Amino acid sequence: MDEEVAVVTLNRPAKRNAIDEATLAALDAVFSALPREARAVVLTGAGPHFCAGLDLKEHHDKERTAVDFMRVCQRWHSTFDKIQYGGIPVVAALHGAVVGGGLELAAATHVRVADPSTYFALPEGQKGIFTGGGATVRVARIITPGRMVEMMLTGRVLDARAGKGLGLAHEIAAPGESLRAAMVLAKRVAKNAALSNYAMVTSISRIADMSATDGMFAESLMAAVVQTGGEVQTRLGAFVDKSLAKVTPEQVAG
CATH class of the missing domain: 3.90.226.10 (2-enoyl-CoA Hydratase; Chain A, domain 1)
Structure with missing residues (x-):
């Protein structure tokens, strides 16, 4: 580790x-x-x-x-x-x-x-x-x-x-x-929120297998789970009070 x-x-x-x-x-x-x-x-x-x-x-x-x-x-x-x-x-x-x-x-x-x-x-x-x-x-x-x-x-x-x-x-x-x-x-x-990482790696490929209607429903379900998790309020609060860095052009990868 x-x-x-x-x-x-x-x-x-x-x-x-x-x-x-x-x-x-x-x-x-x-x-x-x-x-x-x-x-x-x-x-x-x-x-x-x-x-x-x-x-x-x-x-x-x-x-x-x-x-x-x-x-x-x-x-x-x-x-x-x-x-x-x-x-x-x-x-x-x-x-x-x-x-x-x-x-x-x-x-x-x-x-x-x-x-x-x-x-x-x-x-x-x-x-x-x-x-x-x-x-x-x-x-x-x-x-x-x-x-x-x-x-x-x-x-x-x-x-x-x-x-x-x-x-x-x-x-x-x-x-x-x-x-x-x-x-x-x-x-x-x-360093990402663990629940966000979990959602990304377990959901996106599966949603790609679904019809558009089913995929959007599944996306909304996962978003509801992630966006009501305990860590989200802390991270969103940090963004609102500007202690969490915004995305900027300087972060563009080569």
Whole structure:
């Protein structure tokens, strides 16, 4: 923990942090029981890569029926749901490979900071497999389904700048600085009202699944919960008496 920010690190650098069943179980356990004092999380990978995706050796060595593998995919889905919808903002510090299942994992986070070394790809077509960790929902919503199909068909690899242009990263840090930059952002996020953060990370993606009428109703319900919470009066009072800084042009990000 660092100032209410929990740091979660994928730690299989010799395997480019490829996700095997043990790693998936560890991620599930961590995001099922984050420390109560954690107001934000930074997710990163040890070594030169964030995550190169599914551990293909384990996949190759294990005999699975179609039903077996469907259950594996559903474990990925439920684990990544805990990241996306767990109520605590998650900032990803990306570097090196963010490929296949690694891109599916990154897409479940809320803010993504890339190192210039970062590259994105969905090489499943070349390997004779198909995405199973949620890319058809999470990644396709970020870059559009058509662009995801193109990436998979062609095996196109996107560098950090191209990935940022599509929304796969929200900013690019200086070389070697993605973890530091992610920590700065996570500490800023941790200073927000906890209930506001919870509403943002649990509601917006779900509302995007709804019809316009249902979405606006759900938005009003969440606004009613947040805007009548105990912390809101203190923060709004600070804004009214001018002790809370207003948004200004000087705050514009580069």
